[in-house]
Amino acid sequence: MSKPPFIRLDGVSKSWGGNRGVERVDLAIDEGEFVVLLGPSGCGKSTTLRMIAGLETPDTGRVVIAGRDMTAEPPAARGLSMVFQSYALFPHLTVADNITFGLSVRRVPRRERQDALAKAVSLTGLTGLEGRKPAALSGGQRQRVALARAIVAGHPICLMDEPLSNLDAKLRHAVRQEIRALQRELGMTVVYVTHDQTEAMGMADRVVLMNGGRVEQADTPDALYLHPDTAFVATFLGSPPMVLMPAESVPERLLPPGTPRDDLAGLDIGIRPEAISLAEPAPHRHRATVRDAEFLGAETLVYLTTGTGEAIARLPGRLTIRAGEPVGIDWAPGAATLFERATGKRLSLPPREHRHAEAGASHGGSAPPRAMGATGHPPHFQTETLP
Amino acid sequence: MEQLATYHRRRQALYGWLLVSPALILLTLFALSPTVATFWASLHSRGTIRRPSAFSGWDNYADLIADPSFATVVGNNLLYAGVTIPASIVIALAMALWANAKIPLRGVVRGAFFTPTMLPMIAAANIWLFFYTPGLGVIDAVTGLFGLPPVNWLGQPQTALWAVIVVTVWKEAGFFMIFYLAALQTIPPDLREAAAVEGAGRITYTRRVLLPLLMPTTAFIFINALINSVKLIDHLFILTKGGPNNASKLVLYWVWEMAFAYFDAPRAAAMTVLVLLVLGLIAVFQFRVLDRRIHYR
Ligand SMILES: Nc1ncnc2c1ncn2[C@@H]1O[C@H](COP(=O)(O)OP(=O)(O)OP(=O)(O)O)[C@@H](O)[C@H]1O
Ligand SMILES: [Mg+2]
Numbered sequence: 001m002s003k004p005p006f007i008r009l010d011g012v013s014k015s016w017g018g019n020r021g022v023e024r025v026d027l028a029i030d031e032g033e034f035v036v037l038l039g040p041s042g043c044g045k046s047t048t049l050r051m052i053a054g055l056e057t058p059d060t061g062r063v064v065i066a067g068r069d070m071t072a073e074p075p076a077a078r079g080l081s082m083v084f085q086s087y088a089l090f091p092h093l094t095v096a097d098n099i100t101f102g103l104s105v106r107r108v109p110r111r112e113r114q115d116a117l118a119k120a121v122s123l124t125g126l127t128g129l130e131g132r133k134p135a136a137l138s139g140g141q142r143q144r145v146a147l148a149r150a151i152v153a154g155h156p157i158c159l160m161d162e163p164l165s166n167l168d169a170k171l172r173h174a175v176r177q178e179i180r181a182l183q184r185e186l187g188m189t190v191v192y193v194t195h196d197q198t199e200a201m202g203m204a205d206r207v208v209l210m211n212g213g214r215v216e217q218a219d220t221p222d223a224l225y226l227h228p229d230t231a232f233v234a235t236f237l238g239s240p241p242m243v244l245m246p247a248e249s250v251p252e253r254l255l256p257p258g259t260p261r262d263d264l265a266g267l268d269i270g271i272r273p274e275a276i277s278l279a280e281p282a283p284h285r286h287r288a289t290v291r292d293a294e295f296l297g298a299e300t301l302v303y304l305t306t307g308t309g310e311a312i313a314r315l316p317g318r319l320t321i322r323a324g325e326p327v328g329i330d331w332a333p334g335a336a337t338l339f340e341r342a343t344g345k346r347l348s349l350p351p352r353e354h355r356h357a358e359a360g361a362s363h364g365g366s367a368p369p370r371a372m373g374a375t376g377h378p379p380h381f382q383t384e385t386l387p
Numbered sequence: 388m389e390q391l392a393t394y395h396r397r398r399q400a401l402y403g404w405l406l407v408s409p410a411l412i413l414l415t416l417f418a419l420s421p422t423v424a425t426f427w428a429s430l431h432s433r434g435t436i437r438r439p440s441a442f443s444g445w446d447n448y449a450d451l452i453a454d455p456s457f458a459t460v461v462g463n464n465l466l467y468a469g470v471t472i473p474a475s476i477v478i479a480l481a482m483a484l485w486a487n488a489k490i491p492l493r494g495v496v497r498g499a500f501f502t503p504t505m506l507p508m509i510a511a512a513n514i515w516l517f518f519y520t521p522g523l524g525v526i527d528a529v530t531g532l533f534g535l536p537p538v539n540w541l542g543q544p545q546t547a548l549w550a551v552i553v554v555t556v557w558k559e560a561g562f563f564m565i566f567y568l569a570a571l572q573t574i575p576p577d578l579r580e581a582a583a584v585e586g587a588g589r590i591t592y593t594r595r596v597l598l599p600l601l602m603p604t605t606a607f608i609f610i611n612a613l614i615n616s617v618k619l620i621d622h623l624f625i626l627t628k629g630g631p632n633n634a635s636k637l638v639l640y641w642v643w644e645m646a647f648a649y650f651d652a653p654r655a656a657a658m659t660v661l662v663l664l665v666l667g668l669i670a671v672f673q674f675r676v677l678d679r680r681i682h683y684r
Contacts (some may be wrong), residue, residue, distance in 0.1 A: 055580050076586035088581035092599040102585030105595070149585075 004067060007052060007157065012166050014047055021047045023213040024061070029154070029191065029206075034183055036276030037193045038200040038275050039210035040236070045193045046161055047223040048210070052191060053159050054078050058165035065157070076250070085165055087146040089134040096121075096130040099148045106153075120152040123182065151186060158183070161193045176203055197237055201225070209233055227337075231344040234270045234337065238254045240301060242270045243311040247338060248287045267347060268339045273314035275335040278302065278327045285328025293321050304329065401553045422663065429656035440653070447657040456633055456641065463548055468616035469615060470557045475612055476605065478560040483567030484593075497568070504562040512625035515554045516541075519626075544634035547627050551635050554622050563608045570604040571597075602681045610673060617662060638662055 005028035014021040023043040029035050037045040046092065050056040051063060054075035070078050081102070090097050097104075103113045124144040134142055143163060150158050163179070163241055164172045180203050183190050194200055195208045199290055200207050201221040206219040209232075215238075217229040228234035234242040247255065247267035255261075255269065281287055288304040288311060300319045304311040304327070338347040412441055429447050434440030451457055486497045503511060518525045521539040531537065540550040574597065582592045596606075620640045629636030629644070636644075638658065646655035 052582060055583065076588075077582075082581070082584045082586070084574060084577050084581060086577055088575065088577040090578060090581075090596055092602075101582070101595075103585075105582075105587045105591055107584055153585075352601045360406075 005029055008060040008064040009271050012058045020213050021356050025215055031189055032187050034190045034205045036200040036204035037208050043210040044213040045210055049125055049161055049193050074223055079155050080149040080159055081155045082158040083146045083150050083163040084355050085162040087142050089145055095132050095145050098145055099344055102153050120148040124148040139166055154213055157189045159191050170333050190210050231339040240273050240312040243271050244268045244270050246308050249308045251284055253284050254333055256333050266341050270337045270339055273312045273329050275331045276313040277330050278313055279330055281326050281328040286331050288327055288329050290321055290323055290325045290327060292323055425656045426660050429660050430652055431653055433651055433653050447653050451654055451657050459633045460636050460638055460641045463636055467552060467637055470552050472618055474556045475559040475563055476608055480562035480567055482564045483571055486567060487571045500564050502562045504559050507547055508621035511558050512622035516625060519550055541627050543674040544631055547635040551626055566604050566608055570601050606677055606681055
């Protein structure tokens with residue numbers, strides 16, 4: 001039952017002079033898992049990936065792959081392949097030679113090489129381009145060549161550092177699906193770096209959210225979204241991100257059940273914009289003023305000014321709403337999360353923990369808390385269907 | 388429609404001619420016409436006050452080839468080119484690879500390699516003249532430590548040409564290194580990483596990725612080294628003056644001698660034409676054969 005993890009990082013750190021790179025990262029990745037390293041620029045995603053690859057040697061800690069301590073081994077000994085952001089194709093070699101470069105370096109017999117090439121080429125849809133040089137390919141095709149080179153040797157691990165960032169949005173979406181399908185088909189373990197959260201949420205079995213060289217939280221995409229461990233995770237994920245407000249500023253009714261009423265001073269309350277509903281101002285609702293509204297087609301983003309700062313509500317359809325209008329904002333108390341302001345950590349509340357455990361048990365089936373938007377207060381602002 | 392297209396094509400052609408005309412005029416003035424004039428001169432006899440120059444056909448060429456010095460000088464120059472070109476290219480590449488690696492004092496190493504290039508050839512030759520001085524020079528001082536007798540490197544026919552070759556390689560390698568260094572910096576570092584992940588070690592990476600990507604630079608350097616092996620003779624004036632007994636005489640030095648020491652301009656012109664012919668053939672070979680095997684980015 002408890003198989004040892006396929007890739008394991010034990011307290012891995014790396015810094016350059018005073019430049020902090022990665023600090024004490026622990027990570028366990030199972031065989032066949034699709035793990036995405038996500039985080040803001042400079043948080044150490046690439047560095048972590050490069051330490052798994054062996055392109056960077058950790059200052060402290062161990063890298064264990066398939067049960068072997070690989071910390072000091074060169075990349076070639078680790079049984080992995082890598083897709084670089086720049087693709088790193090050899091410009092003087094044809095597509096076919098690029099793909100089979102590793103095989104020919106390892107002196108794989110010609111016949112086997114040809115077979116592996118044919119398979120990789122057809123899997124990545126490069127048939128007919130084998131004789132071209134990289135300069136004569138489009139960005140998307142180059143990306144496929146890099147992908148084919150990564151899968152041709154049949155290594156069990158594939159590392160990818162922002163492989164889609166040079167593609168246009170539409171292509172990115174299609175290739176995302178293809179990479180995922182390819183990974184499932186070949187049963188590869190993939191560690192994938194991106195700073196694009198939709199990419200991470202859409203592809204990952206597990207997302208490792210990093211910040212300032214540390215792992216902030218590693219969990220399934222929905223757990224990460226629904227139960228953020230820290231205020232950073234809460235505000236990094238989702239667009240627009242979770243709204244944070246001082247807990248004392250909101251009416252007591254809106255605090256999550258189990259909140260320690262006497263000790264609100266150091267707490268922030270976090271609500272997802274889609275969990276917020278708008279109604280007439282009333283004493284039992286949080287007061288706000290509409291600053292602006294953005295109609296995005298399927299939804300409208302309403303920018304609000306509260307007594308303590310800014311908030312965003314995300315409402316379905318189109319709203320008729322004017323800037324400067326006073327409103328009452330409302331949400332299901334269960335949809336809110338409390339964070340300690342000083343540490344950024346989530347405040348564990350007994351009933352919430354209970355629900356968390358439940359959600360964890362029936363994973364994927366649990367309804368997101370936004371379904372609790374039915375608060376019994378029918379929205380005063382009518383959603384209007386477009387003519 | 389048809390007319391408009393023709394008009395446009397003509398205009399484009401006119402543009403083209405206008406754009407190349409400055410280069411065309413300058414090249415004609417300073418390269419093409421002197422070449423033609425030289426060739427013309429080589430077909431005439433040497434003029435004296437009593438006997439004016441007259442058309443003499445290929446006589447100058449026949450005389451030239453019959454001259455025993457011709458074989459010596461051409462042989463010298465072939466050896467000189469055959470050693471200095473590969474030696475300076477290989478040393479330049481090795482130094483560039485070294486200076487490009489992450490080593491301590493990288494700046495100092497690069498500077499040290501590059502210094503010979505900044506010296507004028509005459510100054511470099513003077514430095515080496517001191518190195519080579521029999522009995523007193525640096526080389527004899529070092530060999531003397533091992534109890535070896537002093538050697539007159541520049542003064543004996545067996546060693547004179549080799550002594551000149553060493554100076555040339557020393558001077559050129561640093562210059563060519565700069566081109567290699569520049570080319571190496573344009574090679575993205577992730578190619579090395581990709582190669583490492585694919586299992587290529589240092590040597591495999593160098594052989595299968597680095598050298599092919601440096602081929603355009605190598606071709607450029609090769610042509611430069613080739614041209615220099617014919618045209619760079621400044622150091623001969625300082626070091627050996629072609630001696631002893633023609634042992635270190637190179638073609639251009641000989642041409643200079645014929646033209647300005649013996650005032651035999653037509654023969655010098657004939658030799659010049661032969662040199663141009665050989666260089667032209669090599670250029671054609673370079674464009675036709677080598678270029679097709681080189682990957683240009
Ligand atoms: N070779 C290096 N020398 C010095 N500092 C480095 C080096 N490589 C990375 N760093 C530093 O380490 C930190 C993490 O860098 P890393 O490349 O891992 O970030 P990242 O999460 O991949 O960011 P991005 O999304 O922008 O690619 C950064 O602060 C960076 O400045
Ligand atoms: Mg990065």
